[in-house]
Every structure is written in structure tokens, then in C-alpha cells.
Amino acid sequence: MATSSATSALLVLAAARTCHAIRVEQSVEINGDMIRLGQLLKLAGAASGGADAKALIASGQVIVNGEPELRRGRQLHPGDAVRVGTDDLRIVAAATHIKNAK
Numbered sequence: 084m085a086t087s088s089a090t091s092a093l094l095v096l097a098a099a100r101t102c103h104a105i106r107v108e109q110s111v112e113i114n115g116d117m118i119r120l121g122q123l124l125k126l127a128g129a130a131s132g133g134a135d136a137k138a139l140i141a142s143g144q145v146i147v148n149g150e151p152e153l154r155r156g157r158q159l160h161p162g163d164a165v166r167v168g169t170d171d172l173r174i175v176a177a178a179t180h181i182k183n184a185k
Contacts, residue, residue: 107169107170107171108170108171108172108173109127109170109171109172109173110172110173110175111123111126111127111172111173111174111175112175112176112177112178113126113161113174113175113176113177114177116160116161116176117158117159117160118158118159118174119155119156119157119158119159120136120140120145120147120152120154120155120156120157120159120165121133121136121137121140121155121156123159123165123172123174124136124139124140124145124167127167127170127172129167129168129170129172133155136155137155139167140152140153140154140155141153144167144168145165145166145167146165146166146167147159147163147164147165148163148164149164152165159174160174161174161175161176162174162175
């Protein structure tokens with residue numbers, strides 16, 4: 084029976100590893116040089132509104148540049164990385180279009 088128990092433990096461990104292996108990465112373009120964390124979560128679709136964003140942040144599910152973040156008003160800039168659950172968000176500057184003057 085010890086062998087069966089050990090085999091079950093290995094299967095559970097393997098299942099836990101594969102669950103965390105699936106991550107979704109998304110680039111989020113922003114106009115300007117800054118966006119606040121709560122706004123980013125709404126823009127990226129991770130939160131449906133301000134209250135939802137506040138709850139996600141307060142629950143500790145939001146990581147900014149590898150550090151847990153609890154401030155909804157945290158300023159983010161292009162190059163910053165935000166993890167929300169299994170979603171990875173990368174802030175990028177929106178491409179600017181220059182019109183030719185005639």
C-alpha cells in the first residue's frame with residue numbers, strides 16, 4: 084500500500100506543476116508615459132471595474148515587477164510587468180503616427 088500512496092503523491096505533485104505552467108502573456112499599449120494600476124487592470128480586461136480592480140489588488144493577486152503591489156494608484160510605465168493570477172501583462176508605449184506636413 085505504501086507504493087500506491089507514493090504513486091498517488093507523485094501524480095498529485097505532477098498535476099500541480101502542470102497547472103502553473105500555463106501562463107497568458109499580453110502586451111498592453113498605453114498612450115502617454117504612465118497608467119495607474121487600477122486603470123491597467125480594467126484596460127486589460129482583468130477587472131470589470133474599479134471595485135473589481137480594488138478587490139484583486141487587496142487580495143494580493145497582483146504582482147508588479149516581481150513584487151506584490153497593494154496600491155491601486157501605483158504608476159506604471161512602459162517596460163513594467165504585471166502579473167494577475169495566471170496572466171502576465173507587459174506595458175508598452177503606443178506607436179505614435181507622425182503625419183507628413185505639406
